[in-house]
Amino acid sequence: MSVFALVDPVLQGLLLGGLYALFAIGLSLSFGIMRMVNIAHGDIIILGAYATLVVVNQLGIHPLAAMVVVVPVLAGFGYLLQRILLNPVLGEDILPPLLVTFGLSVIIQNVLMAVFSADSKGVHADAIQTASISLGGGLAVGWLSLVIFVVAVAVVAGLELLFARTGLGRAFRATSDDQAVAQLMGINNRHLYAVATALAFGVTAIAGVFLAVRTTFIPTLGPSKLLVAFEVVIIGGMGSLWGTLAGAMLLGVAQVIGFRYDSGSGVLAGHLVFLVVLLLRPQGLIARTRDL
């Protein structure tokens, strides 16, 4: 076996991890701050992809520039969704928020189906979809993959800074530790939760735009993206965004190696890594040091 056959899938997998980290961060944020899991999370990614399609078709701008519109729109949607639909059902019982987001997932999928049909869609960008940098020895890295990876690292670093250094970050951490006490200290948790969801949806929208530029998509793709995001969070270890990035890279490498071995086994290989981590190291790669 040549060095190339070994190094190339690992390299491509690590870069794929950038996209997977962007898939997972939103999920990790809402669980970390609110103990809430949005089952429609994957569908929000796909909603972001369709929003990109609409913006590109309407405004005729570059798909990556569409982010300027798609991210704030989805963040605003997240804020309203949290305030109107999710805050009222958050509480001791975990069923209501799970069920509401489960219902939302079915609703988003079927509305997308009714509006855009079940045919696969895609957006055309310029050379960035195919351009690559040669690293010598037959190795090459796609520009797009590289951009996505850099953005993912920047998002993780930015969020860590936000949590560590800003007043908003402190409020998030306080609410995560003890919601009731945080409220006694004057934190308006209804607004704070909505801001958290806006943040989560904003990051998820970035993932949606990148997904749209990378591949074609259909309305029912959401659940598979939810599973990727979930596995990344569990592999990486709950409560650490750098862990999420590491988990995403491990899952990416597993999938690419599985895919090279047999084109049907990529996703399965990812699942197996998830199961092994859950059985042998349930706390994840980077154990929780704090909740966020």
Add this chain to the structure above:
Amino acid sequence: MSGLRFKVGSATKLSRGAWIAAAVLLVVLVLAPWWAEDSDMRSIAEFAYLVAIAQMWNLLAGYGGLISVGQHAFIGIGGYVLLILSLNAGISPFLCVPIAGAFAAVMAVPFAAVVFRLHGPYFAIGTWAVADVVRLVLDDIPAIGGGSGKSLTSALMAIPGWQREATTYWIALGLGFGLTLGVYVLLRSRLGLALTAIRDSGPASESLGVKVKRVKLLVYVASAGGLGLAGALIYLTKLRISPDSAFSVDWTVLMIFIVVIGGIGTIEGPIVGTAIFFLLRGLLADYGPWYLVVLGSVAVLVMFKARSGVWGWLATRFDAQLFPTRRRITIEDQPPTAATNSAIATSK
């Protein structure tokens, strides 16, 4: 305390009537092959197996507190046991149904080893991931049709048409009535008391000697077994199986929406929910994907306005329970006075 008579029981006039009505209904439906059209029988069979799978999700989530969105794993497993045993091993398709149930229950044990490491909402998604693993593994086995699946007709061809239709129908009916009764009996047993205690407070019941983990595992396995039975039966009626359809999350969507709309944590809820589902699907048949949008919206609305579902709302409104699992005290002869109250207190 002389003259005071009271009894502890769960039956009411209404519930005794409900049992009689259910028995009459069962007899009428069992005789359906002699009076009903084929299409009616298919509808009744579908109704019965939807009630059955909804009861299984209700047992797990409503009574066991284990909210899973991956229960379609066991429907798929049941369907594939039917496929493999009837086509490849030549076992009678009808005999495959109980075997499928047993196999699904056995498979639930290793599944539990994985998913019970997760809690709350992450448990929910974990079950889904495990279901997807099974789907992808079956996708890769060409001997059982791989990703495109297989037809079951050749396994059923040897059986005469009438006998095939009637037996399939009776199994569906048996599952609908049987699993409902099974959940009822389970809840009236010691296990049911343990479940109620755990639902009210896990740590408190643990300290009173309830083995919380074992009880939850038992409920998970029981629910898997019931879904395995139903999975085999469902694909007896559909006659064609593929990994994507058998392991589709749509099965779980149906279970959850039916239970939540009907009333979670009640025996009657899944039956009422299935009736509402049939009604909505019939009304919105011409609108394609919109019927699922409406169904999802109704379920969300229920979580907002009447968390105990349609049946739960009716039951509190009219104090009606058709199949009561809770015991209540009935005082005979005397209106409750200070004396009767102290009598109740000392009788504990």
